[in-house]
Amino acid sequence: MDRSVFHVRLQNFEVQAERILDASLRTRPIAVISSHHQNGTIIALSTEAKAEGLCQGMKVSLARKIGHSALLMPYNSTLYARMHHYVTRIVTNYSPLVEPTVFGQYYLDMSGMEAIHRSRTQAGYHISNDIHGKAGLAGQIGISANKLVSHIATIVTPEKIHKVNVGDESKFLAPLTAEVLPTVREQSIQKLVRFLHLKEVQHIQNIVTNETVSLVLFRKYHVQLAREAWGKDTSMVTPPTQKDHIVEQVILKQDTNDETQLRAVTKHLAEQVAFRLRYKQQVARSITVAVHYIDGYQFNKTDTATQNDNHTISTLCLDLLQRANRRRNRIRAVVIDATNMKPIANQLMLFRNNGVNNRALASAMDTVRTKYGFDSIQSAAHLNITR
Template sequence: MERDILHLHVPAFPIAVARVLNHGLRERPVAVAPSGSERGVVLSVSSEARREGVWKGMPVGRALKRCPALKVIAPDPLLVERASQRLFNMAANYSPVFEPSRPGHIYLDMTGTHRLWGRARDAAMRLSREVAGLCLRAFVGVSGNKMVSSIASRLECPDGVRDVDHGREASFLAPLRTDVLPGIGDVRRRTLLEELNIRLVGELSALDMGSLRMIFGPQASVIRQRALGIDPAPVYPACKKPVVSEEIVFEKDENDDQVLLGALAGLVEICGRRFRDAKSRPAKAALLIRYSDLAEARCRISLGGGSDLYTPLKGLFLKLCIRRVSVRLMRVWFWDLSSGMIQLSLFKDGSPCEVKRAAAVTDAMDRIRKRHGEGLIHYGHQRLYTSERTFPLLQGLGDCRH
C-alpha cells in the first residue's frame, strides 16, 4: 500500500503564537531572543526579519544593527507548549499515528484513511483551515514519505498545501538547492559547489557513487536515496509509555562542572528511587541542557542491563556540555520501562558482594530520605562533584514529569 504522509509546518512558530496575542507584532520584523543581553543569539526569526538579513543563531547585537526596526521578544516556553498541545489535539483527530518533531512541526500518517477523510490532499486542506481557526498560518506538505512532505511544506503556496504525487518525488526535488536535503550542511554544500559545480538536487542525483563517496563517505548511498526522493522512515507516534523525568533550574546560571555534575547526580538519584519504589527499570535515558542564552543541547542513550544509572548520564553530560556558556537548566528523563527487581544504584556495577552491599546502603538511604527529606543524606560519590550551593536546589524537587 502506498503511504500518505502529511507534514504540518507553522513557520517561526514562537513568533506566530506571540502574534496571536499581540497584533502589534504582525507584519513587522520580529525575533525571539533572551532579553537583556546583546550577546545572546536569535532563536527564531519572522519572514520579515529574514528579508532584512537576520537569521537564526545571529547575535542579537548584530541583528539589531542589520535591522534597526527589529522587535526582539523574550521566549515564552509555556505559551509555545500550550499552542503545541492544541496542534497535537488537532492532529490526533485526523490520524492516530502522528509525530511531533519540534514546536510547529507535526508528521501525520494518513495511510488507509481515505474512506474517512478522502484524498490526503483533502485532509491536508481541512487541517490547514482548522489551524487557521487558531489565527495561525500553516503550510502542509503531502507525499509518500516524511522527507519530501517536510520539504514541500517549506515551499509556501497560496492555498497552504503542496501535494507531491507518488512517483514524482525526484522531479519535485530536482530544481531545488541541495541544502534542502537532510545531511547536507554548509560545508558539504560548499564542497559540492566549489569542487563539482553542483547546485541543485537533480545534479546531485546524477552523480556517480564514486563522486558521492568522495564527499559523503559511508553516507553516500543514503544521500543518493534522498536526492531521488526516497525516505523509508516511518512516522513514530508520540510516546504513550510512562516517562520519569526530573529537572533543575539553577538560581544563578552555573558554569562549574563540579556543581553541574553534582546536580545531575541528584536528579538521577531521585529518578532511581522512583524506579526502586515501582520495582521497574528503564531501558533508555536522555539529557537536556539549556544554556543562559536559551540555546539547548540534548542527547539520548540506550542503557545496559546493569544497575548504574549515573555513569551513562555523566557521559552524555561530558559530550553535550562543551560550550563556554553558563547552564540555566538541566533535565533528565527515562523511558521504555519494564518490571524488574534489580537494585538501581548511583554506583558503577561491581562484584555480587559489592552490588548486594550497595543495595543495602541504598535501601537505608531511601528510608532516611522518606522520613527526613531529601537534603539530609547523600552519597559520597555525589558529594565529590557537588558544592554546597547545589543541595538546596535539589531539596523539595518533586515530580517534574516530562
C-alpha cells in the same frame, strides 16, 4: 493503495502564538529569544523584524543595536506547548495516525482517505482552514508519498498547499540546495559536499548513480544519502506513545561552553533523575545525555546504569556529557532521559563498602528532600550553576 503523507508546518509558530495571546503585537516587529543575556540568540522573528535587519540565530546584543523598535520576547515554552497540543487535537480529527514533532510541525498519514475527501489537495485546504479558524495559526502543508519529501516541500515552497505526485520526487528535489537532505547535515558529509561544490541535489543524484564512486566518497552514508537524493523514505507516521521514562532538562540562563558550569548542571539533573528512580524503586537500563547547541545541532550518548544512588548516576551522566559534547560551540540546553526501567533489589552486605555508603547517603538525602523539597539540600557542585 498509494501512501499519502501530509506535513503541516506552522511558520514562525512562536511568533504567531505570542500574537494570539496579545493582539497588540500583530503589526509590531517582534523576536523570540532564548534569553535576555547578551549571548542569547533569536529563535523566531516576525516579518517586520526581518525588515529591520534581524535574522534567526543573531545574538541578542547585536539585535538590540540593529532593531531599536523590535520587541525581544523571552521564550515561553508553556504557551507554545499548550498551543502545540491544541493543534494536535485539531489535526487528529482528520487522521488516526498523527505524529507531532517540534512545536508547530505535524505528520499525518492520509492514506485511504479518498472516500472522505475528493482529492488530497482539498483535504489539505480543509486542514489548513480548520487550524486557522480554530487556533488562528497559518502555515503550509506538503503532500507526497513519504515523510521526507512532504517535510522538504514545506521548507522550500511558499504555497499554502504543495503536492508532489508519486514518481516526481526526484524531479522535485533535483534543483534544490543539497542542505535540504538530512544526511548532508552530518558534519563529515557537509564538509565533503562543500569541498566538492555539490550545491544542488541533482549533483548528488549524479554521484550516487555510480555506486562505486559513491561508496568511496560517502562510505557508510552512501545508502541513506542515495535514498534521500531520489526522494525515497519508508519511515512510518508514528503517533506518540506513553513511555516509562524519566526526563530532566534545563535551558541554561546563559549559553555557555564552560566545562565547570556544564558539569554542575549535569550533576544537578542526574541527582534529580536518581531521586525519582529511588522513589520508584527502579534502575534505568538506558540513560541518555543530550546536549543542544545554539546553532540547532544536538548530540547524545547512551549507557547503562546498574544502581540508582547519586554517585553512580552522576558519574555515569558526567561521562556521557564529556562524550556527547564534541564541539566548541556554546550549549543552550542539557537533557537527561532515563528509559527501560527495571525493579532493583539491593543485596544486603555483611561488610560496608563504597556502594553501601553511597546508598546510605542517598537514602538520608531522600528523607530530607521528601519532607522539605528537592532543593532543600544540594551538593557543593550546585553552587557553580549560574543564577
